[in-house]
Amino acid sequence: MYATPVQELIDELGRLPGIGPKSAQRIAFHILKSPAEDAARLANAVNAAKTRVTWCRRCFNFAETDPSADDGTGVECDICSNPRRDPSVLCVVEEPRHVVAIEKSGWFKGRYHVLMGALSPIDGIFAEQLRIKELLARIEAEGVSEVILCTDPDQEGSATAMYLVREFKHLPVKLKVTKVAVGLPVGSELEFADELTLTMALEDRREVS
Amino acid sequence: MYIEHLAVWDYRNFGRAELWPAQEGVTLLAGPNGSGKTNLLEAVGYAASLRSFRASPTASLVRAGCQQGLVSAAVRRDGRALQLEAEVLVSGRGRLRLNRQAVRRPEDFVGALLVTVFSPDDIELVKGGPQARRDYLDAMIVALSPKLALVAANLERALRQRNALLRSAGGVLRPGMEGVLDVWDDKVAEAGEALVTAREQLVMALVPEVEAAYRELGGREKVELHYERSWDGALLDALRTSRALDLRRGVTGAGPQRDELHFCLDGLVARMQASQGQQRSLALALRLGGHALVTRRQGTVPVLLLDDVFSELDGRRSAALAACLPPGQVLLTAAGAVPADLSVAAAAEVSAGSVFSSPPGGAHGPDGSEGVRDGS
Numbered sequence: 334m335y336a337t338p339v340q341e342l343i344d345e346l347g348r349l350p351g352i353g354p355k356s357a358q359r360i361a362f363h364i365l366k367s368p369a370e371d372a373a374r375l376a377n378a379v380n381a382a383k384t385r386v387t388w389c390r391r392c393f394n395f396a397e398t399d400p401s402a403d404d405g406t407g408v409e410c411d412i413c414s415n416p417r418r419d420p421s422v423l424c425v426v427e428e429p430r431h432v433v434a435i436e437k438s439g440w441f442k443g444r445y446h447v448l449m450g451a452l453s454p455i456d457g458i459f460a461e462q463l464r465i466k467e468l469l470a471r472i473e474a475e476g477v478s479e480v481i482l483c484t485d486p487d488q489e490g491s492a493t494a495m496y497l498v499r500e501f502k503h504l505p506v507k508l509k510v511t512k513v514a515v516g517l518p519v520g521s522e523l524e525f526a527d528e529l530t531l532t533m534a535l536e537d538r539r540e541v542s
Numbered sequence: 543m544y545i546e547h548l549a550v551w552d553y554r555n556f557g558r559a560e561l562w563p564a565q566e567g568v569t570l571l572a573g574p575n576g577s578g579k580t581n582l583l584e585a586v587g588y589a590a591s592l593r594s595f596r597a598s599p600t601a602s603l604v605r606a607g608c609q610q611g612l613v614s615a616a617v618r619r620d621g622r623a624l625q626l627e628a629e630v631l632v633s634g635r636g637r638l639r640l641n642r643q644a645v646r647r648p649e650d651f652v653g654a655l656l657v658t659v660f661s662p663d664d665i666e667l668v669k670g671g672p673q674a675r676r677d678y679l680d681a682m683i684v685a686l687s688p689k690l691a692l693v694a695a696n697l698e699r700a701l702r703q704r705n706a707l708l709r710s711a712g713g714v715l716r717p718g719m720e721g722v723l724d725v726w727d728d729k730v731a732e733a734g735e736a737l738v739t740a741r742e743q744l745v746m747a748l749v750p751e752v753e754a755a756y757r758e759l760g761g762r763e764k765v766e767l768h769y770e771r772s773w774d775g776a777l778l779d780a781l782r783t784s785r786a787l788d789l790r791r792g793v794t795g796a797g798p799q800r801d802e803l804h805f806c807l808d809g810l811v812a813r814m815q816a817s818q819g820q821q822r823s824l825a826l827a828l829r830l831g832g833h834a835l836v837t838r839r840q841g842t843v844p845v846l847l848l849d850d851v852f853s854e855l856d857g858r859r860s861a862a863l864a865a866c867l868p869p870g871q872v873l874l875t876a877a878g879a880v881p882a883d884l885s886v887a888a889a890a891e892v893s894a895g896s897v898f899s900s901p902p903g904g905a906h907g908p909d910g911s912e913g914v915r916d917g918s
Contacts, residue, residue, distance in 0.1 A: 454707035495725045
């Protein structure tokens with residue numbers, strides 16, 4: 334239908350998550366119409382991200398490669414290398430984007446551990462596909478005293494949290510394990526909360542006096 | 543509750559059709575086979591549940607050659623006016639509007655209109671496999687308590703995950719897999735126990751309602767409903783016990799997905815030993831019993847949709863049904879004769895993609911014929 338390079342661009346864009354064939358076509362035409370330097374900037378950004386960004390050797394968050402600091406064992410992310418972050422508290426999340434979400438809150442001062450997914454046999458993800466071994470090793474090696482489980486509140490996320498709780502029991506250290514609460518969104522009105530969220534918020538209610 | 547006005551655009555065989563059912567009592571949709579009577583009932587069912595009760599994919603509801611259709615229903619529920627609009631699309635999910643406001647989540651739309659459907663296929667409830675009976679219970683559980691829809695969805699998800707794990711193991715559990723299977727056992731057990739409790743409570747509440755409905759339909763046999771679990775004791779223990787067998791088979795052998803609902807008439811198994819007529823009566827009694835239960839629990843009468851019910855029943859049973867129809871709005875299709883003593887509050891004539899129905903007050907249909915007939 335289109336000249337080969339155009340079709341290839343559309344096909345590549347169409348493989349991105351959330352981009353259907355129509356959107357892929359629209360983006361491809363946009364790129365083709367825009368000045369060459371705009372397209373080059375996009376290509377460079379993709380390239381730079383791919384070559385300069387790697388996984389943190391400690392928490393598996395995104396980290397920037399730094400040839401001068403890399404002694405062959407990999408690099409650490411900004412959070413792990415920040416001396417002001419409390420190494421005794423770990424927040425366990427499924428994906429790097431969840432780190433970003435929690436960082437925006439500004440509340441959490443500890444470090445993270447990114448599992449790189451959740452237990453989902455349908456997708457071929459078992460315990461060994463996740464960074465669980467590394468998490469267990471960190472708890473002992475880094476003197477972690479509290480783990481906050483912050484996996485998604487779906488079946489896969491809660492199964493993963495359940496699995497971790499059992500694994501922690503085998504550790505020879507005393508560990509406080511907590512799970513983020515589920516409840517009402519701040520700044521909204523009670524009547525707009527869906528029944529399930531409301532039910533869970535009531536179940537997790539807290540004594541105030 | 544009742545439907546004041548139903549309109550469909552590019553739906554099945556209709557380009558545009560409108561129906562003004564009677565507020566109370568039977569609205570008879572008459573017309574030859576293939577004219578689209580059932581399609582109208584299906585459209586009402588779609589506005590209620592966003593699914594076809596004929597189990598057709600949504601794409602097939604769109605009129606041939608069109609990209610989208612629309613179902614719109616003006617509903618009165620306890621004095622409150624509700625305007626429901628649901629698009630049906632050839633591909634993708636159609637938009638939903640409730641009182642002219644866009645509704646994003648289907649679960650916020652489903653349940654605004656409650657319906658009870660009886661169709662000729664319902665004889666499968668009695669004659670067919672256990673899946674139909676489990677679906678019958680689960681649909682009613684959700685109608686009575688919408689938040690239990692999540693329990694059923696959680697169970698289905700956990701079972702899919704557990705079965706995927708069993709299959710990937712290929713008969714033998716690798717070291718390290720055991721802990722993962724443990725947590726999916728927990729997830730299946732958690733949702734499974736909640737669902738089975740809801741089903742057993744529902745069956746207990748249904749027994750007197752179905753018995754009463756079966757008697758009113760002229761049945762003399764004693765009706766029994768008996769829910770049978772596929773396991774003993776705690777589900778979690780049963781899953782642990784059946785683990786070795788499950789690993790070999792690649793499916794989960796214990797849980798609500800394997801349970802059975804038995805029907806007996808005078809102690810005989812209805813599926814095998816009842817006559818066709820008895821099976822039809824029982825299927826109808828199951829629907830009418832559920833209808834009575836939802837009516838009592840929800841404090842509002844669902845709209846009753848009876849598709850081609852008289853062609854399925856013999857004369858005696860038809861007359862009994864005509865005499866015992868519950869109060870509330872009933873939409874009923876018939877290709878042939880209806881019992882003489884059926885009290886018809888309104889009638890609409892359906893013929894090859896058009897409907898002759900008149901709004902209350904307007905006495906004449908588009909063809910000049912009398913659109914609303916007085917049944918008395």
